[in-house]
Amino acid sequence: MRTIKTLTFSILLIVALIACNSKNKDKESIKSTQKVTSQNGLSAVIDSINSEINNGDYGLIDRFMVIQNDELLADYKYKQDYETSVQKYDTTNHQYNFNNTDWHPYYKQTELHTLQSVTKSITSILFGIALDLNKDxxxxxxxxxxxxxxxxxFLDxxxxxxxxxxxxxxxxGIQWNEETDHNDHTNDCFLLESSDNWIEYVLSKxxxxxxxxxxxxxxxxxxxxxxxxRTITSKRIDDWAEEKLFEPLGITDYYWKETPDGEIDTEGGLYxxxxxxxxIGSLFLNKGKWNGKQIVSESWVSTSTSPLLKNVKPQWRDVTxxxxxxxxxxxxxxxxxGIYAANGYGGQYLMMAPEYNLIIVFNGWNINSEPxxxxxxVLRDRIIPALKINNGV
Structure with a gap:
């Protein structure tokens, strides 16, 4: 039986989707729902962030959502003129050209947004489900x-x-360079996506x-x-996702890039x-359960979102x-x-603060300039401090 919280969340998401299909002017945002009762401080912070996004302080942002306790507190959609903004860049018609507006940030003028490396986190979920069901x-x-x-x-x-x-x-331990700009032709991600056989490219390194x-x-x-x-399940990952993750969560509309060798782009190709x-965030905050059904094991959720490795990016301002x-x-x-996240190139963020049962979603496409x-x-520096004040901390 569907729980009341999940039902509320589903209804609010439908409301948000209807609102976001409404017409809006350039740089205008639509706020479909906002809970303001006892969270006036949080509401003020969210409104401030929205104003700063409209002002251009955060660059090219397409969506900003705040969800707490399965209730949609705020949902803003922003219309950006990507056709104009990428005119000075190469827009060759190819799915791995990030300035091709047929593919980025939306898939062919639909509501499907590129997730880039958020795809990796969803690949991990699907892998966890495979291991849950295949004890060998x-x-x-x-x-x-x-x-x-x-x-x-040839492998050593x-x-x-x-x-x-x-x-x-x-x-x-494989030699790999993905820390430079994606336009750098020595970047292994660029070389991977330019190759005809992705598996062989990785294995040859x-x-x-x-x-x-x-x-x-x-x-x-x-x-x-x-x-x-695919070896473990005998299914390509898009088919596995359809059966084991997307269908149970009611995700009926998605796109996943296919590689030249007939595999699926599991590192950055999901929309x-x-x-x-x-x-996906709600599934994880509920320890792998959706509508009372365990989709992925609680242990996989816990391990996946634990700091198994610490301070992996010492050059970043944050200890991550x-x-x-x-x-x-x-x-x-x-x-x-305190926070775990799925991060993607250009500003794709699914961030969760389990202590506050909070989800933040950002979609954007900041690839040609730094905002x-x-x-x-936003979650760590703006949202959580407002919640602490509301809670008298």
Missing amino acids: YNVSNKAMPLLTGYDTD KQKQNISIEDLLTMRS PMDTIPGTKFVYNGGGTVLLGKIL LKAEDLAK GYGYQWWIPEYTDDGRV EKSTYR
Whole structure:
């Protein structure tokens, strides 16, 4: 039986979707619902953020949602003139050209928004479901024997020792450069997306560290996870997602890019509506349950969103941890998680604060310039302090 909270959330999402299909002028926003009763401080902060977005302080933002206790507190949609904003950039008609407005940020003028690396976090969920249902496999399994159909005779002993968990935590040891701009033609993500066979591209890369010892952000490892999932389930990940995640959550409209070799882009190719992305957040805040049904195990949710690795980006202003393809921007020394998040290029954020049962969704497309303010820090620096004041902390 559907719970009252989930039903309320579903109704509010329908209201939001209807409101967001209304006509709006450039740079105008639509607030479909906002709860203001006992949260006047929070309401003022949300309104301030919305005003700053309209003012351009956060760059090109497409959507801003705040959900607490399965109630939609605020939902703003912003209309941006991307056709004009990318005119000076290369707009070659190709799905991996980020300035091609047929593909970015929306898929062919629909409400489906590119998620970029938020896709990795959803891939992790789907992998967790696969391991929940296939007890012959676990995260300790070596990855290479599960990559069937490829010539792996050339692999060295270190590569043979890569585990599934090493791939989930970005510690494969494979030599990889994804820290430069995506327009850099030496960037491994650019080279991966330009190749005809993504799996072979990743497997052809040499090793540079012992597996399990060093965090190196590597979308190629997530591509391997997608293929391994297919080995475990005998289903391509888009079919697995349809059956095991999207259908149970009522996600009926999505798009997932296919790679030239007939696989699915598990590192950055998923498009969802913001309302459906919020459902993923609700699933995790409810420890893997939806409408009373366990979709992914509570243990997978907990492990995925724990700081298994700490301070993985010392060059960032924030001390950030990493779990199973999820970022943890705020945690204590004893491992208590304040915020966990799925992050994507251009400003795609699904952020959860479990202590406050709070979800924040941002969609944007800041790829050609750096905005004055970062939506990544809105939850930690603006929303949570307002909640603490409301709670008398």
